[in-house]
Amino acid sequence: MSNEGVDEAGWDLEPGDESAPLVEAVGRLVKFCREAVGMRAGDFGDAMGYGEDMIRKIERGARIPRPEFLDRADELLNAGGHLKAFMEDMEKARYPKKVRELKQLEERAVELQLYSNHNLHGVLQTPEYARALLGTWRPKLSSDELDRAVAARLARQSIFEREPTPELSFVQEQVTLERPIGGRMVLRGQLEHLLEVAQLPNVEFQVMPTAHADHPGTGGRIQVLKFGDGTGVGRTDDEFGGRPVSDPRQLRILELRYGIIRAQALTPRESLDFIERMLGEL
Numbered sequence: 082m083s084n085e086g087v088d089e090a091g092w093d094l095e096p097g098d099e100s101a102p103l104v105e106a107v108g109r110l111v112k113f114c115r116e117a118v119g120m121r122a123g124d125f126g127d128a129m130g131y132g133e134d135m136i137r138k139i140e141r142g143a144r145i146p147r148p149e150f151l152d153r154a155d156e157l158l159n160a161g162g163h164l165k166a167f168m169e170d171m172e173k174a175r176y177p178k179k180v181r182e183l184k185q186l187e188e189r190a191v192e193l194q195l196y197s198n199h200n201l202h203g204v205l206q207t208p209e210y211a212r213a214l215l216g217t218w219r220p221k222l223s224s225d226e227l228d229r230a231v232a233a234r235l236a237r238q239s240i241f242e243r244e245p246t247p248e249l250s251f252v253q254e255q256v257t258l259e260r261p262i263g264g265r266m267v268l269r270g271q272l273e274h275l276l277e278v279a280q281l282p283n284v285e286f287q288v289m290p291t292a293h294a295d296h297p298g299t300g301g302r303i304q305v306l307k308f309g310d311g312t313g314v315g316r317t318d319d320e321f322g323g324r325p326v327s328d329p330r331q332l333r334i335l336e337l338r339y340g341i342i343r344a345q346a347l348t349p350r351e352s353l354d355f356i357e358r359m360l361g362e363l
Contacts, residue, residue: 093225094145100174105142107151107167112140114158128157148172175229186314187240190306191247194339196298198254198289200262201271203234204241205251205278210271211235213263246283252339252346254298255291258359269363272356279353287346288355296345297338305335 094104115125122140123133129150138144146154148168155164187193187204195202200214211234215227222230240247258275261268279286289298301318308314315335316325326332347355 094143098174100145101142103167103170104145104174107146107164107171108140108142108144110160110163110167111146111151111154111158114154114160114164115140118158120158125154125157129153145175146171147175175232186306187237188243189308190240191245191309192250192307193240193247194250194303194305194336194343196252196289196303196339196342197257198298198302199257200260201253201257201275202251204237205253205275206234207267207271207274208235209267210262213267217262241278241281248283248285249281250285250287250339250343252287252289252298252342254289255355258288258356265363269360272360272363276353276356276360279349279356285349286352287343287349288352289342289346293345296342298342303335303339303342305332305339 094101098104115122120128122136126133126136129136135144139146139150148171151164151168151171154160155162158164201210203211206214208231211231212227215222215230215234240249258272262271275286278284289296300320303315303317305315306313312327313332314325314327315332316323317335317338320334321331326335346352
């Protein structure tokens, strides 16, 4: 049995993850269904295409089963849909805790203001760009960790499909559009995707030219999320310890900085023209 096949059975559970009780319950259910049909763990693993050790890990809740694993196991064990019922829960559980928390905040937000000065914001990235970017991390992510990180990042892009749609404002430093992450073709695909996103009716996309050096974004990223009840949460790299803040006075500081950045950046129409010129030069 190859290690590649075993790795595809699921994802490791992070220590202290609040999803642990649910993952453990699903594992017990898998074991119950397997034993109910009189199948040994090794035989079940062979039938599923995975090693017995991986099956044991799933059954004791040490491994988050992939949705497709539960789908196939449900049919094989005649579980009557009881395993399939947890496919969506396991899809969500696979994302790292911090990503789940961020995604929940983004799903609540009615307005987002996002300034990025180092890389393209995660919700703007194509799968190819995200994989290439995350592949630069050190220590290097394993194949399983990389798949999980890419999936978590792409899952946040459901914000573009929400109803009612939130108001989204992005300001990207010029360098984030020029750095050839993944190579020329990956960058081209990323820029083409940006053109599509930037023309959505609820999106304002702006480029901050490198020549515009005198603005308050030199301290790092700025994120401000506003909710329907009038509250909000924000974060920046260089203040408040980099932690999320919700105090109105602290949020006003972030909004002030973002407002100045937005005013000094290219207009949305100029930004589209800038991306189109870049594409023409690639």
